[in-house]
Amino acid sequence: MVVNAAAVSEPTAETADAVLDRWQRDPLALVQILRETQAATHWLPRSLLAHIAAALGLTVAHVEGVAGFYRFFHTRPVGRVRLLFSDNITDRMLGSEALLAQLCARLGVVPGEVDAQGRFSVDRCSCTGLCDQGPALLVNHHQVITRLDAARVDALADLLLAGTPVEQWPAAWFEVVDGVRRADLLLSGLAADAPTLPAVLAQSPQALLDQVAQSGLRGRGGAGFPTARKWQACRDAAGPLRCVVCNADEGEPGTFKDRVLLASHADALFDGMTVAARAVGAQQGFVYLRGEYRYLLPQLEQVLARRRGQGLLGRDAAGVMGFDFDIAIHLGAGAYVCGEESALIESLEGKRGTPRIRPPFPVQAGYLGRPTVVNNVETFCAVAHIARRGGAWWAGIGTAQSTGTKIHSVSGDCARPGLYEYPLGTTIARILEDCGAHDPLAVQVGGPSGACVPASEFGRAIAFEDVPSAGAFMVFDRSRDLFEVARHFARFFAHESCGLCTPCRVGTELVVRRLDKLAHARGAGRGSAFDIERLRDLDTVLHSGTHCGLGASACNPLRDTMRHFGEAYAQRSTAPQFQPDIDLDAQLSSARRATGRSDAGAHLHTDTPA
Amino acid sequence: MNASAPAPRKLRVATVSLGGCFGCHMSLLDIDERLFELIEKVEFDRSPLTDIKTVGECDVGLIEGGLCNAENVEVLRAFRAHCTVLVAVGACAITGGLPALRNHLDVGGILQSVYGEVPDDPELPLPLNRVLPIHEVVHIDHALPGCPPPADAFWQLLQDLIAGRTPVPAPGLIRYD
């Protein structure tokens, strides 16, 4: 579709101009500008992108490229109310697909499309981090509705059809609970008599760094890199300006612990960031908040404002002369890959969230080329505690190689989903017992990019040296089909691939198609040993040289489930010979229509007769 | 040399052009005088060279052309059912080739504009919505790329198969145009 970029309506341009002015026409804020503009205009026509591009001194193609990268930006018309059903496997296990179908039927829309009057559109999105209170949906990329059921969906449809504004919907629908089931250090919060931040920052930067080194703290975002080493590298890197970035892009499906830390322990987080800034010599801090957590923005801004008022941020922060440090919050716009630290920095700079070529690593050249520390929310919260109670204290918790505690976001087939914090080294069996998992078949530890652990291995411990975890803990009982779980995750990775490198861009799509064939989802022929062989092939390619971890881990669920639940694949690949990849009879549909024929010769069996 | 040993059984080979131009077959003939040597070791089943209309039990099937219509599919399936080794020969069999350039058009619309009144004779095979490479419908054992594959590539493939070797084309024989 060719859309001329010349014509943008007056009110739309004014809306964009107000946003542009608020961001001082800074091209680095492009993602924020697009987000805030779209909040008013619902979608981003090419003419509007051209208007924004001109105001920022960017090319239309560049702005179009950025807008087309993020799943939450719409470059085609959508409804004035956009409803996105969270599509994690746990939402599906709670019946989200039936509820989506119910809502679409009531509204008379097809998923992914806008109704004729332009009132609403309904679609799916990746996990919204509400697995313990799902099924959930996002409203206008801003609010969330939790605990959906048939009655709530019916009532929602009534309000939508009546044109009731979102502000007048029942407040109870938007309730998000912390759901802390087992609190240890982090979820219990800082003790009332804990030293204040100024007292903590009275230590020298090196002393702060030494405490973290002594603690043995490793990053909680998944990779498990030693935090002190990261900080030291940043501190040692050349350059006058440094940045500290909090990765609050909690996109790994099934993970929601950062949401609770952000909601209820923001001061600990900002303490940790400030300690990091002091230790590495940073002036600028960012929280990269995933777009799905937009509803947390006002309260986080409030905490920052209060801290500025208390002198904990800004000039001579926390009373340390010459230590100028402040924190800004940037929102993501629905892109899982931005959880990768260099992609996150690209996004912070207002660009497509494509992982950078490394080296240089962010600690050497990150945001605007400045040495940059990127740590997970939970890591910074841990720092807040370590800086007060000492590295040795933290190192005494957990195991020798995995110190401290870890928060697990437990969801799926269990009686008590929610957050569970344990010292590292706790067995999977213990967590299963505590959360009331009845007869579990497997647990997906660390989300789709983590590991699928079968019942025979429940004795294993969650620790860097055994089963590492970024915090997701999805339980599947014996009624679940692990093939379908893997297929769901395969779709997730294909949907979230940034598209840069060949193996991930093409490979994730080929995996989905092959699994769909085994699932008979596209009318193709039955599966056979040839398809299994092809899947192993794809798994090998994706595990040996993608640009970033997304591609490298995209086949983890496939590999794990093929290994532990091979039967689920075997029963879908029983055809004695290779069968077509496509629905052959459907391939004659157009000619059948044109000829009006329905004789035997006008049809083909998709499966080759044995 | 043991002159009294019985002559080894000849390799039985079938060939067909589906949605192809017979150019690959012409290239096969380009092995020229080596045809005499070949015919000592190979006998042809269904092929434009023999005019046999249905494929019988064969050791090797050479498929030229992609799948353009329902009949192509049926013939390909018959070849797969009767040939021990099936070889995709040429760009069209391997990728769909030139005929696949119609894939972005609606085939019903093409029929309308070509015929006006579209014939509904059951004798006529219906075209597929899109031209397919043959490996999407049946398992293919080997492929001989090229448009057409060089005569030497045919020669090498058949020599390998006659000798019971897995055919691996020599580097210079892999070409796509």
Added chain:
Amino acid sequence: MSTGDPTFELDGQRVPLQPGDTILAAAARAGLDIPYLCWSAEVSASASCRVCTVLADGRPVAACVTPAVAGQKVECRTPSLDTQRLRLLQMLFVEGNHFCPGCEKSGNCLLQVQAERAGMTDLNFEVLNPERPVDASHPDVLFEPNRCILCQLCVRASDEIDGKRVFAIGGHGIATRLLIDSPSGRLGDSALSVGDRAAHICPVGALLPKRVGFAVPIGQRRFDTEDTRG
């Protein structure tokens, strides 16, 4: 070269390296071939095709962006890497619509020659058969997106050499595509001129100067060498 000069080992051969070298650059200077598609010495690297993936001390890395390290053991021609390269090339072929027999770039195409050298005889995967309309709006340059492999060389050449920023990357995942900077989004309305480096840097037949196709007879084209054309 004195014996003290730093070297690394590529498939058993010693390769001298200079400060700032990537594995690919050092190998290229030494006349050793590491296959690649998206790299060019003229512009910055995108590391997108991954065809140059090698094992550096056992770790898979893109040779085009990975610094060469003295003493390192680099493997390029191993059976598993050969298979990996073959699969990547097959992925690129099934992702687009590549019909070599009818393409003006045939014989001069890097994708084609790398696939031929990798011994690719078939596609292995199902074709994805994307719908990508041709853009012939420019008087002197054809944009044939069916052949685009998203190497980003045109993007970089336009940015870094021509200073025009005519191209950008859009979409994500399998829907990733090349965008053109112009009011209509078409090449004819862009600032591209046929004299731009971006109009000539395409390794495949996606961006082609018009009216010069098939001018060079078969046998004399860039890659019509003995090892690829018998």
